[in-house]
Amino acid sequence: MATIQEVAKRAGVSVATVSRVINKRSKVSMKARIRVEQAIKELNYEPSVLGRNLRNSESRLLLVLLPSISNPFYSEIINGIEDTAIGQGYNILLCETDSNPEREAIYFNMMRNRLADGIILMDPTVNQENLHELASKYPVVQCSEFDEDGNISYVTINNQLAAYQAVKHLIKLGKQKIALINSDEKFLYARERRSGYEKALKEFAIPIEEKWIYNTDNLSFESGQQAMRFLLNQEDRPAAVFAVSDLFAIGALKEINSNGLRVPDDIAVIGFDKISFSNMTYPTLTTVAQPMYRMGCISANMIINKIKGEEVDSLILDHELIIREST
Amino acid sequence: MATIQEVAKRAGVSVATVSRVINKRSKVSMKARIRVEQAIKELNYEPSVLGRNLRNSESRLLLVLLPSISNPFYSEIINGIEDTAIGQGYNILLCETDSNPEREAIYFNMMRNRLADGIILMDPTVNQENLHELASKYPVVQCSEFDEDGNISYVTINNQLAAYQAVKHLIKLGKQKIALINSDEKFLYARERRSGYEKALKEFAIPIEEKWIYNTDNLSFESGQQAMRFLLNQEDRPAAVFAVSDLFAIGALKEINSNGLRVPDDIAVIGFDKISFSNMTYPTLTTVAQPMYRMGCISANMIINKIKGEEVDSLILDHELIIREST
């Protein structure tokens, strides 16, 4: 890779002039500009991000930290982030943390090293202290998950309300025995959705049965399947299931089908997220739609504004209950 | 973030000594070492990747370029890459190219800028000239897709053989009218799988019908659904479908079900990849399993060896036909 010196030499100017041509900030004579551009082309020169950063602390790179890329929920958000960020001249680096604090720490350090200009964080299992220390010095926004009592900007939905509405929908269908397949409650959304579930039951004076609440340790179909197997093994089995992720709901659907039961008559199922696969199942899945793409766009805008030094406000977006065949 | 100077000052030594402590390469007196380590702890110091790279050209970062993270096929590979790379002290940055040459170019430049030590490339739609120029100077390996007449190391499977076996399986089941739902044939795997499909038909003297071959422009359930809709609209409709991706097969399954036809009796369906979804469908999907996790591990090892300056050989892994309910 050619350096700025080589370009300067070839163009017969100083490195400063080359830098000026590249960065367009100050005036350069037409003649010099043309010669520099010519030299850049001939040498196939690209400015070094390293050198520039070291000097400027600007990389035009955004880090997106997510627990796992296999959850389609994140893919949609990322589409939004990328479309928005690229439109504004930023590039995206995806960092899978696997909810592992050590890996998180590595990516946080990339930020401290000014290898990126900002971080969009979608992983909740972060070390809080570490996060706040980072957020106090560098641009950070949270997407979907957030810190309740911190002051880091975020974009999310009203998880409690969404869950409440979902469960109410099941109750209105005449279901009373409603199970909950929940994630690990280290996730804020899991705690909120559980609270919405309980709120709806309470409102209709339905007792909350611990035996119908299952917490998985893993976001996958298999966990949903396993949860459903557990629920079906109860002597008093539920008549409906609210799963906090479409992945769980799809696994549950599968397990119900394999046991010769019918959805929704024997057991109604409702999921969360409206991932594209939720429309491919048999039967199709009732689910709570989150505006994932929009969440992505908004979080990208938020972080870019933050990088520019602006104040940004947190945002709670609307969700929507999508009623399909499974209820 | 503290710098090496501050640490040196606090420890009462020179920056060189601090560097020596950090990098462990040369001898430092016990006394100095302890004082430096103390200062590092007190200042919460982390070496700057930027400064180090600029000097050393080593980042311990790997770039993984993939067309889209929404295809679960890639998620599995990435798991393998990450587990292996992290085990060897490398970190992973995921770069979604969207098959866009401009975005590809940006990530290639990060490599040229020595922001990463190597690239694992899973996107085929790369500008060939650009790729070879890059690969001639920096460590690059290809995973799944590769360049037939280049000399870039790769790991892949025998796509032609796998497709041939899949189609033969359908023929053995008594199916003669076999449709193909294929990707855009800019992908090498798409060309190879088509060739395997044709080879099987020829072997059994079954004519190849263009009307039963559908190329999608997009890897999604919806494309598979659309393809199937097209095939079902033929007056002479196929009795079996070979889809080159489970995503297509799942979309096709959905479309067949919605039309009141039965799988596999009316139409048998076979997919490709054995993504985890493929076991959740109704009926479950027969598919060709690729050792995705292993492909990931191997490509990570290949790139790391390449970075170390070793010669690495390309590898073709085994696949396996997984027969389930859809055939």
Add this chain to the structure above:
DNA sequence: TTGAAAGCGCTAACAT
């Protein structure tokens, strides 16, 4: 064993 200093590629302040 240690320190001083050069230099990696770049930008911006300053000088011309």
Add this chain to the structure above:
DNA sequence: ATGTTAGCGCTTTCAA
């Protein structure tokens, strides 16, 4: 309008 140069944080050679 252009050039000279210091310095961003680090490693490594050379000298002591």
